[in-house]
Amino acid sequence: MSSPLWITATPLASDGELHLGHLAGPYVAADVLSRSLRAAGRPVLFTTGTADHAASVELRAVRGGRKPAEVAEGYRAAITADWLRSGVEFDRVVHPGRDRGYRHWLQELFLDLYAQGVIVPRTRLAHYCESCRHWLHGAYVTGACGHCGARGEGGPCQECARPNEGELTDPVCALCGAPGRQRRCRRLYLPLEPMRELLADHWRTAGLPPRLAVLCESLLEDGLPDVPVSHPGDWGVPVPLDGFAGHRVDACFEAAAMHLFGYGHDKRPLPERAVHFCGFGHAFCHVALLPAILVALGLKLPQEFHVNETFHPGAGESREEGGASALWALDLLTEFGSDTVRRHVLTARPPAPGSGAGREELGRTREFLDGTWNSWLSRLFASVREDSAGRVPDAEPGGEGWEALRHRLHRAADDVREAYGPEAFDPRRAVAVLDEVVRCTADFGYVNQFERHRPSGAERHLPALAAQLAVASALASWAWPVMPEGATRLAQALYVPTGGPVTPDALAPLPPGTRLAPPSGPVFGF
Missing domain, CATH: 3.40.50.620 (HUPs)
Structure with missing residues (x-):
């Protein structure tokens, strides 16, 4: 070694x-x-x-x-x-x-x-x-x-x-x-x-x-x-x-x-x-x-x-x-x-x-986490509970715009890994990219939620849920260096390992049928 x-x-x-x-x-x-x-x-x-x-x-x-x-x-x-x-x-x-x-x-x-x-x-x-x-x-x-x-x-x-x-x-x-x-x-x-x-x-x-x-x-x-x-x-x-x-x-x-x-x-x-x-x-x-x-x-x-x-x-x-x-x-x-x-x-x-x-700025940081990261995750967990009995849906990740988002997420993984590394260490950059990942995924979830009401197929929204869960699983690794407490809570909720490498492979779909265990409070911060 x-x-x-x-x-x-x-x-x-x-x-x-x-x-x-x-x-x-x-x-x-x-x-x-x-x-x-x-x-x-x-x-x-x-x-x-x-x-x-x-x-x-x-x-x-x-x-x-x-x-x-x-x-x-x-x-x-x-x-x-x-x-x-x-x-x-x-x-x-x-x-x-x-x-x-x-x-x-x-x-x-x-x-x-x-x-x-x-x-x-x-x-x-x-x-x-x-x-x-x-x-x-x-x-x-x-x-x-x-x-x-x-x-x-x-x-x-x-x-x-x-x-x-x-x-x-x-x-x-x-x-x-x-x-x-x-x-x-x-x-x-x-x-x-x-x-x-x-x-x-x-x-x-x-x-x-x-x-x-x-x-x-x-x-x-x-x-x-x-x-x-x-x-x-x-x-x-x-x-x-x-x-x-x-x-x-x-x-x-x-x-x-x-x-x-x-x-x-x-x-x-x-x-x-x-x-x-x-x-x-x-x-x-x-x-x-x-x-x-x-x-x-x-x-x-x-x-x-x-x-x-x-x-x-x-x-x-x-x-x-x-x-x-x-x-x-x-x-x-x-x-x-x-x-x-x-x-x-x-x-x-x-x-x-x-x-x-100071405290005022810290309060704004907490509000941002609640309004973006936690808001998206709470909506995601609620949708899984309502539409899939609280379990990972039996569907491949997909949905309108998923391929474009997936390519963007792969680039984001490379950017975060570079910002975390000793050669180009820039944790502020890593935080900015992670925020963009959450925003883009939340937008993707919002666009695809309307699939629930399509008369031609009641389960067409499930691939988008599977895709968002894959992103959440990746964030349990990607965000761990910055926010280890919340990343650990997220990993426990999804039953995935904590603190894995920052790679596109972390976007792998979760095993269908896995019962999720969302925390009772916010995932990140409190």
Whole structure:
């Protein structure tokens, strides 16, 4: 068997609950790719983790008078539960605090890179709060990015994706609001400039999205940075080197390395290919640090990137402290269901800054599902119940316009399969084609329903029912990557397998006489 396609999604900081912006970013889209490949019989390994050692976790703990481990564990449990509720199914979610051997593995990797001279000590100016007596790094410091001027935290800038901790201007302590003062600090760094040619070659062959390609070319033109990979602090994995007692492994470096632990590269060969899903603000860890670690380990891995922009809530939606959307995933999944939420975030997935959506837009998505998908299916099931005693009619698929529709459906299957595939991945396109399938089939059903009243033959409408049931059966497979909950309900109603490949063969007629079991409520969403 060939090696699996490795799909990763950004490790999420366990400093708060999952919200709609997270789902609209890497997670649902990556799950769609994973599901579609599995349905086609291709081996997949879908991994992520939680960034439990992010400074934002410790900061939330300090503000709430709690221990960082308690904050991380509580939010991690909520995040992983909400992933499951939304239908995002990982093969592995790295748990930094509990996974056997994780801390030792990370420290050994750190030691290995230090021994090679890849990680080196440097004494540089760093921000310090004299009031709190605390070094300012990550979420502990806010200021203006020294590259693009956007306000944000330390670490990679969420707007331009460049590392900016040492370059922040007007630094302010996030705890007390006092201005940060610069002090000399001896830390560990990973200089990227010695890897210039190897990284440049990697970026040339990676097929980067244009904005990411611009970032990488700009980094090369300006001189690749020395990336801090440790900081003085109390929270995180201790740096295992003499002279750096009280230092912790930097969260950005850990997030990049976590992907390798999730795959288990030291226990099996790396795959032939990896596909990374991340927000642009987190892209530096994926596109620079992870390749640098691989280069240092002597590993070459073709990698591709799907990058989304930052999600913004719709007008009038509330925000939590720090400006993040307060559209909590748990609330929305409970109110609208996973089909509605997944379909919505795929169609509203930010291709550019400023995109956004909220409850009102989610409500319209649910209304659309009810008015098209569910309306057609409820009419179809009602017709089968009234005209065929609730069983699949003993008739070959047919009816006025069936041949033209069947050819169109074959083309649609090819379009959906292409939109689901890694080479031309476009879940928004897949949703649009699936909607067109439902509309065309509903129109076909409406036109042919009048055959019931033809005096010359009372059963001339049954082939059209058989044809629509064949389309419904195909949709149980074709729609499964986007709306797995509803596709599973539809498959159970038709007694067909769930999550089959997206091929025209899925349009095969159902066995005549099969008694259907339609759900009592809507098939998709609720």
